[in-house]
Amino acid sequence: MPGIAISASGSVAEALALLITEAQGPAQPGRKEGQAEAILEEGNDKVQELKRAIGGVYTFVSQYVELDAPGRGSCPFHPADRHPSFAVNREEGYWVCFHETNPRTGHYLGGDAIEFYRRLKGLSFKEAVRELAEEYGVTVLLF
Numbered sequence: 347m348p349g350i351a352i353s354a355s356g357s358v359a360e361a362l363a364l365l366i367t368e369a370q371g372p373a374q375p376g377r378k379e380g381q382a383e384a385i386l387e388e389g390n391d392k393v394q395e396l397k398r399a400i401g402g403v404y405t406f407v408s409q410y411v412e413l414d415a416p417g418r419g420s421c422p423f424h425p426a427d428r429h430p431s432f433a434v435n436r437e438e439g440y441w442v443c444f445h446e447t448n449p450r451t452g453h454y455l456g457g458d459a460i461e462f463y464r465r466l467k468g469l470s471f472k473e474a475v476r477e478l479a480e481e482y483g484v485t486v487l488l489f
């Protein structure tokens with residue numbers, strides 16, 4: 347596989363970073379599927395670690411949205427309206443906006459802390475993970 351040679355001086359982290367770039371690129375003939383999957387799995391573990399570092403969604407979202415005790419507030423993704431149209435479910439650990447539904451699933455717009463941050467800042471998932479990882483001191487090798 348061109349470009350994925352692990353040099354003697356290169357660290358494992360660098361090799362992983364290279365591999366993940368390959369894994370997320372267009373399908374290439376000769377790519378080892380199992381290897382890519384293992385590394386994506388590793389990336390997923392890192393995202394889980396970041397989520398643990400971020401902690402409760404209520405506390406996280408409270409930095410950006412004024413929430414009442416039950417977790418309701420004004421939606422930051424839509425123009426202000428008279429009713430609280432945004433809520434955080436503390437127990438389940440997700441936020442939801444009642445303005446929009448996903449046409450594919452029929453569910454309200456919502457997600458975890460990373461998805462909140464991504465949407466609020468207009469970032470890609472990778473960018474959001476990279477910024478939050480830096481803020482919360484989690485080493486994400488894969489991006």
Ligand SMILES: [Zn+2]
Nearest residue numbers: 421424443445
């Ligand atoms: Zn909304």
